[in-house]
Amino acid sequence: MTGAARRTYPSFEPASPSGDDALAVIGLSLAYRVRGRDREVLHDVTFRVRRGEAYGLVGESGCGKSTVALAALAYLPRNGKIKAGRISIAGREVSSLAADDLRAMRARTVSMVYQDPSRALNPSLTIGRQVSEAFELAGASRPDAYAQALDMLRRVRIAAPERVMTCYPHQLSGGMQQRVVIAMALASKPALLILDEPTTGLDATVEAEVLDLVAKLREESGTAVLFISHNLAVIGRMCSRVGVLYAGRLVEEGSTEDVFGAPRHPYTVGLLRCLPKAGRSKDTERLDTIAGALPPLGAAVAGCVFAARCRLADDRCRRETPPPHRFGAEHGPQMARCHYHEQAGSLPRAGSDPVLAPSLSADGGSHRALALRAAHLSKTFDASGVALRAVDDVSLELAAGETLGLVGESGSGKTTLAKLLVGLVAPDRGGTLELDGKPLPARVARRDDEQVKSLQIVFQNPDSALNRAHSVKRLIGRALSKLGALRGAAHGARLATLAQAVRLPPRYLDARTRQLSGGLKQRVAIARAFAGDPRVVVCDEPTSALDVSVQAAILNLLADLQRERGVSYVFISHDLHVVRYVSDRIAVLYIGKLLEIGPAHAVFAGPHHPYTEALLSAMPALASPDSARPHEKQRIRLAGEPPSPAAPPTGCVFHTRCPRKLGAVCEERDPPFADAGAGHRIRCHIPIDELRAMQRETQTA
Template sequence: MTDRARDASAPALHLDDLSVAYTVRGRDLPVLSNVGLTIERGEAYGLVGESGSGKSTVALALQRVLPPNGRISGGHARVAGKDVMELGTAALRKMRANDVAMVFQDPGKALNPSLTVGRQMAEVYEILGASSAEARKRGEAILGRVRISDPGRVMASFPHQLSGGMQQRVVIAMALAKDPALLILDEPTTGLDATIEAEVLDLVDTLRQEFGAAVLFISHNLAAVASLCNRVGVLYAGKLVEEGPARALFADPRHPYTAGLLRCLPRAGFKGGPALDNIPGFPPVPGSITKGCVFAPRCGLAEDRCRSEEPPLYDVGEGRGSRCHFHDRIDDLPRMSEPPPVNTPERGPDVQPVLMLERLSKTYELPGNRQVQALRDVSLTLNPGETLGLVGESGSGKSTLANLILGLAEHDEGGAISLDGTPVAASVHARPREAIQAIQIIFQNPDSALNRAHTVKHLIGRAVERLAGITGAKRNTRVTQLLEAVRLTPRQLPAKPRQLSGGMKQRVAVARAFAADPRVIVCDEPTSALDVSVQSAILNLLSELQAERQVSYILISHDLGVVRHLSDRIAVMYLGRLMEIGPAKSVLTGPHHPYTEALLSAAPTVTGERGTRIRLEGQIPSPVNPPSGCVFHTRCPRKFGPICETEEPGFSADTEGHAIRCHLDRSEMGRGREMKGVEIVEANG
C-alpha cells in the first residue's frame, strides 16, 4: 500500500487526548485538556461552545499555527494520517498546502484588497505547480463550481466590488482549489443574511459530498451547525463535555451545559412571553479548576461529588458521550437564572407616536452623473415602549434608514422626521441637544464601538457629560446607576474593554446608549457577534430596560428568532422599499409577501430540519438601475404576469395594520407557515 493510499484510508482528522497550554508570566495555563475526536472523510463535524472554550485553539493546534506562547502539551493531532507533531518544516508546509484549508469568519479580511480575485485564485494553483495560464483557467472553473454565475467578471473584480456572500464563495473556492482532506470553517456565516447563510451552508454541504472533504465547522450558531453537521462536539473550558449525532444531541442533550445553551435560544412565543434562561456566571479562567467537573460552579444539578470527582466521558448509547455524573437527570435541570422583577409603568389610552417618518428617501450622487436611490418613500411610526424589527438582505436599505433617523445622513427633500410630534432637522449637526439625546444607537460589535484606550468609567461618564450635561458628583452617581441597570458592578469601572468579556462589553455599550434617557434606540445587530448564552442575557436586559423606561427600539437583525422575541411589529425591506409591515405575529404567520416567505424559509433550525426552502435566484439588483414595476419581480418565485414588470404594486393594509406591497391577492399568498423561534414548521391544513 502506498503512502497516498494509506492517507486516503485514514480519518481526515483524529485528535487523541490533545492538550494545549499557553505560557503566561512563566506559568503554563491549560486551554485544551485531553480532547479526543475523529472526523471521517466526507463527514461534517460541528464544534460548539462559548467564547474561550477552546474551539479556535483546536483549529490552530491541528495546523501547528499556535501563537508563540502556545504549545501542544500532550496527545496527538493527525491530519489525513499524518501526526502534525512529528512533521519537519518541509513536511508541515506540504501538509498545510495540500491537506488542510480554512475559511475564516470575515471574507473581507481574508482577501487582499489590492489584488483582483483572479490574481488571488491563480496564486493558489501556482503554488500547487500550475502554469499561469492553467492557474487562471482552473480558477475560473472552480468559481463556477461554487455557483458564481459570471466567473470571468468576478475574476476581474476586486474584493470590495463583491457582496459579502460572493466574497465568502470566493474564499470557499480558494479553500477547495487544493482538494483538501479537511476543510475548517471558523464562524463562516456570522455576518451574513439568512438567505446568504442558507446558500453558503447548502453550498458547503454539496461540495463536501462532491469533493469528499471532511468539514470541521466551528460556530456559536447552533441552528447552522444542526443544519450542516452529522455529529457535534460541545467544548467547555477546554474539555469535550458532550459528543454525538447532531439531531439527537440537540433534541435530547445529555449534559447540563448543552441543555443550558439550547435554553438560551429565543425559540418559543412572541414578545411578552417568559424571559430567556441564561447560564449564570462566566467560564473559568484556564487552570483555575483543578479537580471535579469544570462546569460545576455554573451547574444547576451540581452536588458535592461533582466538585471533587472529575466525570469521565460516559457512554450514553447511540454513539453519544457525556462528561456528566448525572447525564440521566438532565430533564430535572432547573431554570438556571430567574429574571428580576420589572416595574412596567401604565400607558395611557391615547398613545402618540414617539417617532414618525414621512416619505423618507435617500439618493446618493455617483461619478458620471449617476444616482443611487438607497431608500425610497418610507413612512412608518414608532410608539413609546414599542420595538419595530427591521429585516431584509444586505443592501435593502436598513442601515440607510437608521442613519437617516440618527441624522448621520440627510434625507432627500420632501421627507420629514418628527420626534414626539416636533419636526427635527435632517442633519444631526442642526439638531438641538434634546433631539440628539432622544435618539441613540447600540452597534453590532462592541470592540469597534468602545475606545479600548479608556476605562468603563470614562466611556460611560463621557456620554453622561456630553449628552445629558451632568457633571461633578452627579456624573459619578449617574454612571454607577447606569452600571447597575445593565447588571454590572463598580468593580468594572476601572477596567478597559480588553479586560472584559464580549457580553460585558456589550452591556457597557447598552449603558452608554441609555446615558441620556433616550426615547428611541437603534439596535443594529446588537447580539449577532455574541455567544447564545451572552445573547440571551442581553436580550433579557433590553426587554427589562424597555419595560421600565418605555424606551422604543428599532431592531435591525438577520436573526429572525431574535426579531420575533423582541418585536411588537416587523418591517421587511427590499432594495430601499418597504415591502411589508405589521404586527409581528401577522407578518410571521402569514399571509406573507413572497420575499418575507423566502426569508422565513431560509432560517436554519436546531432540529436540523427545514420546511420547503424557497430559493431566490440571483443577487439583489443594482440600485443604480433598479427594476421597473415591482422591484422584487426579477427574483420573485410568485411572479404571475407582465403587471409585475411594468406596474409597481400599492401598499394595502388589513384591519390590523398589516400592509403588503404586492399584486398578489392575499388569499393567494403564503400562509400557515408558523415560525417558532428559530424554527419553521408546516402547520396543519
C-alpha cells in the same frame, strides 16, 4: 430509552489517529503564557472528524473553540504552547511538518473561514485580486483564476460580482465580506474545511445557500468540515456529530440528534433552553439563561468545571472531577462529563417565568405616542460614477416602547437606513425625520445634546465602533461623561451597573478591546449605547456575535429596559427567530424598497409577500429538549442573483426572482401597498386572498 441504550461504556480514548480521520485531536492540552505563567485554555480535548463528515463544535465565547481551530492549523500566537496531545490532518502530524510542508498543507489540504472577515482580507488589495490568488495557489493560470473567482462569487450569492471584484474590503458589508472569505476557502476544494462562525453576518437566504454550497462540496469531493458556531440550529442542520466545549473541556459529545434532542450535560441543556421558541415573544416569556460566567483564563478549578453555574451541582461536583461517562444513545455512542448526566433533563429553569408586567409595546404601538417618524427617506450614493440607491422612499413610524424589526438580505439597505435614522448619513432631498413629534436634523452634528443622547446605535461590528487602544472602563466611562453627565461616585456606580446588566465580568473592565472575544466586545458596545438612558436605540445586529447564553441575557435586558423605561428599538437582525421574539412589528426591505410591514405575528403567520415567504422558509429550525420537533417548512429557492441597487429592475423590484410572478404587470408597474388587516401591509400585485391561498397550499404540500 431502552435498557440497552442506558448501558454504560468504559472510558476509552484511542491513542492514535486512524486512516479514516480528516482531523484527529487526541488529548490536546494547550496554554497561553500570560504575565510569566502558563494559563491553560484547553484540557485533554479529544475528538475526530472523519473523511467527508461534518462535525460541530459549540460553546460560549471563550470556551476554546477558535483555539482548537488555530492549533490544528499551527496558527497559534507566540505565547501559545501545546503542553500535551497530538493533532493530525489527513493522516499527517501537524507538529512534525517542516515550514514548507505546513505552508503547502494550508494551501491545498485545509482551508479556514475566520469569525471576523475584515481581519482575513487584505485592505490594500481588491476583492478580485485576493479571490483570484486563492485559485492561483491551487494551480490555475491568472486568466483562469480570474474567471473561476468570478464564478465562485456568483455561487456564494454576491450581487454584481464584476463590480465587487473591483472593490476593496472596506467597501463591502460584513455579510458580503464573509461570502468573499468563504469563496476563497472553497477555491482549493480542501480535504478539511474549518468554518469558524461562517454564517454570523449572513441573512437567512444567503446562509441557506452557502450551507447548501458547503454540503455540495462535501458530497462532490468528500471534504470534511469542522463547523464552529454558536448558532445551534445551523449546527443541527449541517452536522452529523457535535461536541460541546466548556472552559476548554469537551463536556458532551455524540450524534447531533442525541445531543440536541436528549442532552445529558446540564451545560448543553442550558444552551438549548436559551433559544427563542417558535410562537413565543418577549411579552409572554423571558428567555432562560445560564447564571454566572466562565471561570477566568487558566483558573485552577476543583471538581466539575461547570459546578459554579450548574443548578444540579452539590458537594460531590465541587470535589470530584467527573469522568467521561459513555453510553449508547438512539443514534450512536454519546459521552457526558457529569456525575448526574441521567438527571440533566430535569435541570431547574432560571429565566423562563412568564412575564409579570406586559411591555409598553404590548398593544403593537397603536395607542401610544410616536417616538420616531421617518417619511420618504431615500439615499443615493455615487459608486465610481454610478448612482446607487441604497434606500428608496422608505417611511416608518416607531411608537414609544415599541420594537420594530427590520429584516432583509445583505445589501437590502438595512444598515444604511439605520445610519439615516441616527444622523450618520444625510438623506436625499425630500426625506424628513421627527423625534417625539419635533423635527430632527438629518446630520448628527446638527443635533443638540438631548437629541444625540435620545437616539443611539449599536453597530453590527464592534471592532469598527470601539477604540482598540482604550480600556473597557474608559470606553464606557467616556460615554457616561458625555451622555449621562455623571461624575465621581455616581459615575463609578453607574459603570458597574451597566457592566453587570450586559454580563460583562468586572475583570474585563481594565482590559483593552483587542484582548476580548467578539461576544465581549459586543457587550461593551451595548453598555456604551445605554450610557445616556436613550429614548430610541437602533440595534444593528446587536446579538450576531454573541453565543446563545449571552444573547438570551441581552434580549432579556432589552425587554426589561423597554418595560421599565419605555425605550423604543429599531432591531436589525439576520436571525429571524430572534426578530420574531423581540419585535412587535416587522418591516421587510429588499434592495432599498419596503415590501411588507405589520405586526410580528401577522407577518410570520401570513399571508406574506413572496420575498418574506422565501426568507421564512430558509430559517433553520431546532427543537429544544423539552419541545416537539418543529415542522420542516418547504424551502423556497429564489431564482437568479439579487439585483444591484445601481440598476434595480423596473416595476416590482422583486419580479426578477419572484416564484409567484404574474407576468408583464410585475415587470412594468410598481405595486402599491395592499391592506391585509390590523396594520399589516404588503406591496404586491397578487391580491391578499390569493396570496393567502397560495401559501396555505405550499405549506400543506
